[in-house]
Amino acid sequence: MAWTWVGRRWLWALGLVLVLGALALAVPLTVDRRDEPEPRGTPVNVLLEDFQVERDVAIVPAGTVSLRIRNQGPTSHELIVVRSDLAPDKLPLQSDGLTVNEDGRGVKLLEEAEGLDIDDRKTMVLDLTPGNYVMYCNLEGHYLGGMYAALTAR
Amino acid sequence: MRRSPPAEVGAASATQRKAARGRSGIGRLLPRLPILGDLRLGRRLAWVIVLLIVLVAAILVYNTRAIGQQRGSALVVNLAARQRALVERYTKDVLLVVDGFKADPRDSGEAVRQPVDVLLDGGSVRAPKGDGSRVEIQPVRDWRVRRKLEQDRRLIDELIATGDGLLESGRADPERYAADVTKLRVLTAQLSSVANDAAQEITQQTEASLDRLVRIELGLGLLSALAALAMGLLLRRAGAEQAAQFRSLVNNSSDLITVLAPDGTIAYQSPSVQRVLGRRAADLVGTPLADLVHPDDQHDVDGSLTELVEAAPGATANFACRLQHNEGSWRQVESTCTNLVDDPRVHGLVLNIRDVTEQAALRQSIGDLLHNLARRSQGLVDRQLELIDDLEKHEVDPDRLQGLFRMDHLATRMRRNVENLIVLSGVDQRRRWSEAVPLRDVVEAAVAEVEEYSRVQIAGLHDLTLAGQAASDVAHLLAELVENATTFSSPTTRVEVSGGPTGNGYVLEIEDHGIGMSDAEMAEANRRLAEPLAADVSMSRMMGFHVVGRLAVRHGIRVQLRHCWFGGVTALVLLPAALLGSAGGRPATAPVPAGVAFSPEPLLVANTMKSSWQPRAHLPLRRHAAPAPNRGGDTDAAAEAGDPVE
Numbered sequence: 193m194a195w196t197w198v199g200r201r202w203l204w205a206l207g208l209v210l211v212l213g214a215l216a217l218a219v220p221l222t223v224d225r226r227d228e229p230e231p232r233g234t235p236v237n238v239l240l241e242d243f244q245v246e247r248d249v250a251i252v253p254a255g256t257v258s259l260r261i262r263n264q265g266p267t268s269h270e271l272i273v274v275r276s277d278l279a280p281d282k283l284p285l286q287s288d289g290l291t292v293n294e295d296g297r298g299v300k301l302l303e304e305a306e307g308l309d310i311d312d313r314k315t316m317v318l319d320l321t322p323g324n325y326v327m328y329c330n331l332e333g334h335y336l337g338g339m340y341a342a343l344t345a346r
Numbered sequence: 347m348r349r350s351p352p353a354e355v356g357a358a359s360a361t362q363r364k365a366a367r368g369r370s371g372i373g374r375l376l377p378r379l380p381i382l383g384d385l386r387l388g389r390r391l392a393w394v395i396v397l398l399i400v401l402v403a404a405i406l407v408y409n410t411r412a413i414g415q416q417r418g419s420a421l422v423v424n425l426a427a428r429q430r431a432l433v434e435r436y437t438k439d440v441l442l443v444v445d446g447f448k449a450d451p452r453d454s455g456e457a458v459r460q461p462v463d464v465l466l467d468g469g470s471v472r473a474p475k476g477d478g479s480r481v482e483i484q485p486v487r488d489w490r491v492r493r494k495l496e497q498d499r500r501l502i503d504e505l506i507a508t509g510d511g512l513l514e515s516g517r518a519d520p521e522r523y524a525a526d527v528t529k530l531r532v533l534t535a536q537l538s539s540v541a542n543d544a545a546q547e548i549t550q551q552t553e554a555s556l557d558r559l560v561r562i563e564l565g566l567g568l569l570s571a572l573a574a575l576a577m578g579l580l581l582r583r584a585g586a587e588q589a590a591q592f593r594s595l596v597n598n599s600s601d602l603i604t605v606l607a608p609d610g611t612i613a614y615q616s617p618s619v620q621r622v623l624g625r626r627a628a629d630l631v632g633t634p635l636a637d638l639v640h641p642d643d644q645h646d647v648d649g650s651l652t653e654l655v656e657a658a659p660g661a662t663a664n665f666a667c668r669l670q671h672n673e674g675s676w677r678q679v680e681s682t683c684t685n686l687v688d689d690p691r692v693h694g695l696v697l698n699i700r701d702v703t704e705q706a707a708l709r710q711s712i713g714d715l716l717h718n719l720a721r722r723s724q725g726l727v728d729r730q731l732e733l734i735d736d737l738e739k740h741e742v743d744p745d746r747l748q749g750l751f752r753m754d755h756l757a758t759r760m761r762r763n764v765e766n767l768i769v770l771s772g773v774d775q776r777r778r779w780s781e782a783v784p785l786r787d788v789v790e791a792a793v794a795e796v797e798e799y800s801r802v803q804i805a806g807l808h809d810l811t812l813a814g815q816a817a818s819d820v821a822h823l824l825a826e827l828v829e830n831a832t833t834f835s836s837p838t839t840r841v842e843v844s845g846g847p848t849g850n851g852y853v854l855e856i857e858d859h860g861i862g863m864s865d866a867e868m869a870e871a872n873r874r875l876a877e878p879l880a881a882d883v884s885m886s887r888m889m890g891f892h893v894v895g896r897l898a899v900r901h902g903i904r905v906q907l908r909h910c911w912f913g914g915v916t917a918l919v920l921l922p923a924a925l926l927g928s929a930g931g932r933p934a935t936a937p938v939p940a941g942v943a944f945s946p947e948p949l950l951v952a953n954t955m956k957s958s959w960q961p962r963a964h965l966p967l968r969r970h971a972a973p974a975p976n977r978g979g980d981t982d983a984a985a986e987a988g989d990p991v992e
Contacts, residue, residue, distance in 0.1 A: 205576060209397075213569050242497055243536065266493035268543040290535040309547070310490050331543075333535025336528075 229317050231258040236343070238262070238327065240269045240308060243337035245327050254322040254345040258315055265310035269329045269339070272304040273318065280326045280342045283335070290332045320345035394580060398573040405566045408559055429498075429541045432458045433505065437534045440509040441527065444516050451513070455506045458537075462499045466492065488551060494544040501540060505533040602679075602699035608655060608687055610634050613694050622679075622701045624672035635697075640676055643667035651683065654695060659688040669699075678706040713771040720767035727761045755797050762795060765822060766893045782811035782927045789843055789854065792824035798832040805844035810852060811927040816901045820921070823897040823905070826890050827856045827917045835860030835914060852926055854919040862914055868907050875905045901925060 233256025239246040241264040263269050272292070276283060276299045284296030294301045302325070305314045320343075328340035436458050439451035463469070468485035486492055512526040596603050596616045602623075605614035611634050615627040623638070630638075639647050643666075650665040657663075662684045668676040681699045686692040734754050741747045786807045793802045812820060824843075831841040835858040845854045863871065871891055878895030898905045904920040 209569060209572050209576075212572065213565060215565070242540075265490075266497045267540045268494075268546070290531065310493065332539045333532045333537075334539065336532040337536055 229258075229315055231260065231315055232256050232317055233258055235260055238271065238341075239264055240271060240329065240339075241265065242267055243329070243334050243339040245271070245329065245339055245341040247327070247341055247343065250342065251344045251346060252320065254320055257318050257320050257345070259318065259327075261305055261308065261314045261316060263308040263310060263312050268307065268309050268331075269334065270304060270306040270308060270331060271314075271316070271327055272330050273302045273316070273325055273327050273343075275300045275302055275323055275325050277324050278326075280328070280340045283326060283328070283340075288332075290336060291330050292328060292335050294330070322346050394573055394577045398570060398577065401566050401570045401573060405563060405570070408562055408566070427541075427545065429458060429461055430538045432461075433502075433534050433537045433541075436505070436509065437530050440512055440530065444512055444523075451509055455509065458505070459499070459502050462495055462502060466495050466499065486548075488547075491544055491547050491551070494540060494547060498537065498540045498544060501533055501537045505530065505537060508533060600701070602697070602701075604635070604697040604699060605692060606635055606651070606695040606697060608694065610636060610651070622699075623669060623677060638669045640668035640670070651695065654683055654685050655687060657685055659685055661685045666702075677701050678703045710772075713773065715771075716767050717771035717773045720764045720771065724761065724764045724768070727757055727764055731757050731761065758795055759797065762822065762825060766826075766889060769822075769893050769896050770889070781814050783814055783817040785810040785812050785845070785852070785921075785926075788812050788817050788821045789824060789845075792821045793828055793843065795821075795825040796829045796832055798837070801832055801837070801839070802828055802841045802843060805842050807845045807854075808847060808852065809928075812921070813925045813927070816903075816925050819897045819901060820903070820919075820925075823894050823903070824854065824856070824919065826894050827905070827919070830890060831856050831858035831860065831915070831917065834858065848920065851920050851922045854921065856917040856919070857910060857914065858916075859910070859912070859914040862909060863907070868909065868915075871907050875907070 234252045235258050236252060237248045238259050238261045240261065259271070259273070261271050272294065274283070274292075274294060278284075278298045283299060284293045285291065286293045293299070303316055303318055305316055308314060322345050325343040325345065326340055327343055328335050432454060436451055436454040439449040439454050442449040443451060464483065465486050468483065486495060508526055508529050512523070512530065515522055515526070517523050597618065599616065599618055600621075601616075602619050603614070603616035604612055604619075607613040611632055612630045615630045617627045619625050619627050619630060635651075636644055636648070647665055647667050650663050654661060654663040662682060664680065664682050666678070666680045669679050671677055678701070679699045680702050681697050683698075684696045686696050687694060731754070734750055734757060738747065738750045738754065741750055786804070786809075789804060789807060793799050793804065796802065828841060828843065835841065839859040841859075842857045843854065844857070845852060847853075874891040875895045875898065878892050878899060894905055897903070898919075902922045902924065904918075906918045906920075908916045908918065910916050
């Protein structure tokens, strides 16, 4: 037999070394799995890109809404949802004049999804009462660059 | 005697070839490793070593890559951070120019663009160290970072276009001015955001890459440690196996392995001493070897060991002695001793001692048998010679007298053969004379024993005497050499015997003009002459050399054969000064020029001495001047004399 010169013990030792080596190489290649909330209610697909927010529907039934967010990039973005009866392009700004003041007058922060890199996907589940909402990216210059969209719940 | 067949070789090489065929692949490299080759670990260790080398190489490669990535990452992040300041400076320069201040936004605009171009396309950038040096960086390959940088470049283009429009229109149109300024601020903010995003992406990727590298290195390190552990275990196991094998060999060897400390005490004794001498090895450690040696042998043993200690490291010596058994009897042993005093692992003399008591007894029995047979034959031959002598005295017919002389020759030859057997039997029962004998008489007596004595010419000898106890043996020795010379040379040539003094004795030369000997044959003959072996099979084939060697050793005489420059062989016989005396009260040896010794070329003696040969009754001489031998008709005698020495 071809393996006789190695001997059974050496086969075991070789196998152990190979298994340990495979483990050592496989651990760094594993990908962390994120816990995503299960989509519920009315789904709304929200697409982020430089520098605009697109959604497949503008009016949704009041109640549970799942925003299925996807960032097309090419840069990182975030998505903030506020309830406001102000026009989407008239939200109050911070003192730097570049970002929205989420604590400003006529604005109520509901939820935010930060750190969305290219091709990142995230589901945001909201309980929306009837009213007007604005979705925008509040990174410096993004909102002013036109990266916002309105959403109405009825 | 002069044409021994060449020795057959090749068995060892066949074994080596077989061993070489047993290895394969990397295992063949092992014997070339000075340490591992001795351990004979085979292919297992070879593979472990290869694995270890691969792992170490992989670690080195990954380390190099990690260092390179760290350096590139620091540079890229630094460039991204700088871009924010450059964009802000450009915006400020544009507004200053619009407001009438002196500034040049074109340079700052190019400065904003350049780092992104370098990151995307590769090239030279200023090093972040701030020392003015520039470094080359490779283009970014990751698609995420490239898309962000490309967006960055588009924003920069838009920024510069907006700035150019603002510079062109100025404050002429207030609404457009306000819109352009707002756009500049928004673009600046977006550029800052994008640049930060790109830098963060690069940083995250680098950290992930480094983290991955660290894990891989940990894995490789673990594998290396396992491989090193496996190799260590293999080495230990192999070493233990080898030590066990060595112990087994030593313990079960029929020979004794003894290590003597330089002071002569036993530092190590193999357990086989229990079997040979009935003693425990542990009891002998620390005791002097001399306590075991027979008192009669101690002088020789001490001399051999002292000489060996003073010899070069690794030198060997052989000696024989008797060692005392625990029961009081004596065991005959032969020892091969090696000087390893300078070897730190041994620091002593290693003795390989073999018990040859049975062999010695057997040799003694054979010697006794030879001696008894020879003595009986000797008596008969002596009686035969006396009878022939009587017949010769009363014979008057020339033809019949010549026949008697030939019988006399043959009987004399037979007597010498018998005496050879006595010499080889190891018994010294030769007749001895208390008075010194003239050297010339001894030489002439030797010549007279040779059948073809008429071809021998004694060229000249000094007027010396030879000690009586050595006269018979020297005559016998010379007779063998002279007969050898006459036998292996043409009947028409002469054999010359001459002599001359040296610094430590007197040299006799027996020179023939015969067929000579090859270098190998001569070396073998000289070795036999210098170290006559005990009785064995080869003795019957080379009896003459054995006899000459033994006779020489008996009296401290040295015999050596050399090539003659004109062909043939010269036998040199160095008689030590202790055997010599002066016939006329003169010194036994004449002063000689410096450098003349036994080993140089033969010293030719001038034929200045007048022969004073007179037959002496007390030497085994032929008692009549024999007629010239009839070689043509004496085929029996020629056959008999065909190999007189061998």
